[in-house]
Amino acid sequence: MKKIDVACIIDDDPIFIFGAKRMMELANFCHSFMVFNNGQEAINNLKPIMLTGEKIPEVILLDINMPIMDGWQFLDEFIQIESHKEVTIYIVSSSIDPADLQRAKKYESISNYVVKPITAETLKNILQEVVTA
Amino acid sequence: MFYFFEKNDYICVPILLNLFILYAFKTSNTIKKEFSYLDFIQRHASIGIWEFDTQTLSLEWSSETKKIHEVPLDYEPSVESGILFYKSGYSRDTITQLFNDCLEKHEEFDEELQIVTATGKEKWIRAIGTPVLENNVCVKVQGLFQDIDKKTKNSITLAQKETQLRKSFENALVGMAILDLDGSWIHVNKSLCRILGYSKEELKSLTFLDITHPEDVEVGKDALKDMVHGNIDSYEAEKRYLSKEGDVIWAKLSSSIIKDDNGNPLHFVAQIHDLSDIKRSNKKVIQLLETTENQNKRLLNFAHIVSHNLRSHYSNLGMLLDLFRMDIPDATNNEIFPLVEEAVRQLGETVVNLNEVAAINIERNLKVEPINLLEKYNSVSGSISALVLESKTKICVDIDKDLYVKGIPAYLDSIILNFLTNAIKYKKADESAKIELKTQVKDDFIILAIKDYGLGIDLKKHGNKLFGMYKTFHNHKDSRGLGLFITKNQVEALGGKIEVESKVNEGTTFYIHLMKDEKN
Structure with a gap:
C-alpha cells in the first residue's frame, strides 16, 4: 500500500511519541515524521512550511491536553492558514469526556477522534482514509 | 326588717x-x-x-x-x-x-x-x-x-377586652412595646425583655435609640416622621439592635401609630421579631452550600483527572504492551506477559467505570424525556436475548404498556440491563434463573419491582454497603461491584430511589422508584 510521506505528531507525552512512532514504523505508515511537543511549537514550525508549500504533512495526529498551547487553540490558529485543507487532522487523545468529543465535531477540519491507546489497526484505517482521499 | x-x-x-x-x-x-x-x-x-x-x-x-x-x-x-x-x-x-x-x-x-x-x-x-x-x-x-x-x-365587655389585649401583649412571643412619641418606653412585654436581655425597669430607663445598633440609627427615621405627620399608619423594617450584653440582634420591626379621636398622634406600637436564629441558620445554609459547591468542583476535577490523566497513563501502558508483542514476540511467550496484559485491560476498564460514575454525579441540565417502560424493557431484553436463551432464564413480565417514566434513555438502558444481568449472574448454581418484573404506581412514582429467585443477599451483613463502590457479595467471576453503585447513582440522578428486599437462598427483589411522566 502507498505510504504517507510526512506524518506529524503533536503531543507532549514522550511515551506516546515513542510508541506512536514505533507503531507507525511497524505499520509501514509513513516515510518521515514531524514531532512537536505542544501547539505553539507546532504552529511556529508549520506556518512557514505551509506558506512555502514544501514538505507539508499529509496527516496530523493532534493531542488535546498540552501545555502552552493546547489542541483546540492550535486548531483555531491552524485553520487560519490558507492551505490548511490539504492536511488531514486526527484528534488522538486519552480523553473520553463527551464534552471533548462534542467539541471536536464542531471543527470541519477534524477527520476523526481517536481515543488512545493507538493501535496498529487504527493506523491502518487512517492510512487507508488518507491515501484514498 | x-x-x-x-x-x-x-x-x-x-x-x-x-x-x-x-x-x-x-x-x-x-x-x-x-x-x-x-x-x-x-x-x-x-x-x-x-x-x-x-x-x-x-x-x-x-x-x-x-x-x-x-x-x-x-x-x-x-x-x-x-x-x-x-x-x-x-x-x-x-x-x-x-x-x-x-x-x-x-x-x-x-x-x-x-x-x-x-x-x-x-x-x-x-x-x-x-x-x-x-x-x-x-x-x-x-x-x-x-x-x-x-x-x-359595655364597660364589662371593655374590661374583658382590655384584659385580653393586655395578656396577649404581655405574653406574646414577639417582642412588643408601646412608645412615647419621643421614643421612650411606656410599656414593654416579656419577650422584648428576653430578646434584649434587659429587665422591664432597665429598659424603661432607656430610649428606643439607646438599644438601636449605631449603624442602623437612621433606619426608619423618616418613616417615624411620616407616621407622626399622618402620611403613613405603619411601617416595617429589618434592623439591628444591641442587647444588654452588647450582642447584635437582627430583628424585624413593625411599627404603627396610635392616634386620639382628633387624629393627633399619641404613641407608637412596635413589634420586634427576633431574626437572629433565622440569620444564623441562613448563614449556616450558605456555608453548607459553599462547601457543597467546593466539593462539586473537586469532584469535577476528580472526573477530569480520571478521564484525562489516569487514562493517558493507562493508554500508554496498553500501547507499549501492543508494541512489545509486535516488536519482541518471543518475550511474550511466557506466563507473566498475558497477566500483565490482563492487569492493564482491567485498569482500563476501571478507569472507564470511574469516569462513568463521576460523569453521573457532575452531569448538569439532565434532559429527561418521557420513556415508555415496557418498550424500554423490550429493547433492553432484546439486546441480551442470547444470554437469556443460553442461561435458560425464565422472565415473567407484567409491565403496564401505558406507563411512562421521566428518564434518560441511556440511563434506563443501563439500569434495566444491570438488574437483569445481575439476576442471571447471581442465580442458584443448580437451577436456571427466574425473574419477575412488575409495576406499581404510587403518587408521583412508578415502582418497577424486579424479583429474582437467586442466591439472595444477607442484608443484615451487607445491607449498608449494598450500593457502595466496589462491593461484591459473591465470588462470581464477573463480579465487578460497580453495577449497583452506578445504577443507584443513575436512578438518583433521575430523581428516584432503589429499595431492596432479600433473603439468602430465596432471592432478591429490587424496587426501582422512577418519576412518573405527565404523559401517563
Whole structure:
C-alpha cells in the first residue's frame, strides 16, 4: 500500500511519541515524521512550511491536553492558514469526556477522534482514509 | 326588717320649702302628675323616680321606673315587692341594707346593682335614695332609678377586652412595646425583655435609640416622621439592635401609630421579631452550600483527572504492551506477559467505570424525556436475548404498556440491563434463573419491582454497603461491584430511589422508584 510521506505528531507525552512512532514504523505508515511537543511549537514550525508549500504533512495526529498551547487553540490558529485543507487532522487523545468529543465535531477540519491507546489497526484505517482521499 | 320612725308633726319650714321647689319639678306633689319636661328627661336618660312615704308605708314609682322594671303602668309596688325585684344575693342584700340605713341613719345611697325584671331579664341599674327629714325624723325616702344595663355591660365587655389585649401583649412571643412619641418606653412585654436581655425597669430607663445598633440609627427615621405627620399608619423594617450584653440582634420591626379621636398622634406600637436564629441558620445554609459547591468542583476535577490523566497513563501502558508483542514476540511467550496484559485491560476498564460514575454525579441540565417502560424493557431484553436463551432464564413480565417514566434513555438502558444481568449472574448454581418484573404506581412514582429467585443477599451483613463502590457479595467471576453503585447513582440522578428486599437462598427483589411522566 502507498505510504504517507510526512506524518506529524503533536503531543507532549514522550511515551506516546515513542510508541506512536514505533507503531507507525511497524505499520509501514509513513516515510518521515514531524514531532512537536505542544501547539505553539507546532504552529511556529508549520506556518512557514505551509506558506512555502514544501514538505507539508499529509496527516496530523493532534493531542488535546498540552501545555502552552493546547489542541483546540492550535486548531483555531491552524485553520487560519490558507492551505490548511490539504492536511488531514486526527484528534488522538486519552480523553473520553463527551464534552471533548462534542467539541471536536464542531471543527470541519477534524477527520476523526481517536481515543488512545493507538493501535496498529487504527493506523491502518487512517492510512487507508488518507491515501484514498 | 324595716324600722320606721314615728310620725312627727313638726315640720321645719325652710326644709319644706326646699323640698317643695325640688319636688315641684321632680315629682310634683307626688308622681302622678309629672311635668312633660320631667317626663322627657326621664325617658331619654332612662331615669325613673320613686318615693316612699314612711307614714303611709306607700311606695310610688314613676312610669319610667315601671318601664325599667318592665311592669305595667298600673302596677302598684310595695317596699317588699320592690326589694324582691333585686337579684337575690349581693344586690338584694345590699339594697336592703342601704334602705334600712337610709331610714335609720339618714344616709343617702347611690349604688349600681342588678334587678330581675317582671319578664325575667337581668339588668344593671343605679339606685339612688335620699331621706326627707322632718324634725330629724325620716318621713320620706325619695330616689332615682336608672337603667345602666347597656353602659355597665359595655364597660364589662371593655374590661374583658382590655384584659385580653393586655395578656396577649404581655405574653406574646414577639417582642412588643408601646412608645412615647419621643421614643421612650411606656410599656414593654416579656419577650422584648428576653430578646434584649434587659429587665422591664432597665429598659424603661432607656430610649428606643439607646438599644438601636449605631449603624442602623437612621433606619426608619423618616418613616417615624411620616407616621407622626399622618402620611403613613405603619411601617416595617429589618434592623439591628444591641442587647444588654452588647450582642447584635437582627430583628424585624413593625411599627404603627396610635392616634386620639382628633387624629393627633399619641404613641407608637412596635413589634420586634427576633431574626437572629433565622440569620444564623441562613448563614449556616450558605456555608453548607459553599462547601457543597467546593466539593462539586473537586469532584469535577476528580472526573477530569480520571478521564484525562489516569487514562493517558493507562493508554500508554496498553500501547507499549501492543508494541512489545509486535516488536519482541518471543518475550511474550511466557506466563507473566498475558497477566500483565490482563492487569492493564482491567485498569482500563476501571478507569472507564470511574469516569462513568463521576460523569453521573457532575452531569448538569439532565434532559429527561418521557420513556415508555415496557418498550424500554423490550429493547433492553432484546439486546441480551442470547444470554437469556443460553442461561435458560425464565422472565415473567407484567409491565403496564401505558406507563411512562421521566428518564434518560441511556440511563434506563443501563439500569434495566444491570438488574437483569445481575439476576442471571447471581442465580442458584443448580437451577436456571427466574425473574419477575412488575409495576406499581404510587403518587408521583412508578415502582418497577424486579424479583429474582437467586442466591439472595444477607442484608443484615451487607445491607449498608449494598450500593457502595466496589462491593461484591459473591465470588462470581464477573463480579465487578460497580453495577449497583452506578445504577443507584443513575436512578438518583433521575430523581428516584432503589429499595431492596432479600433473603439468602430465596432471592432478591429490587424496587426501582422512577418519576412518573405527565404523559401517563
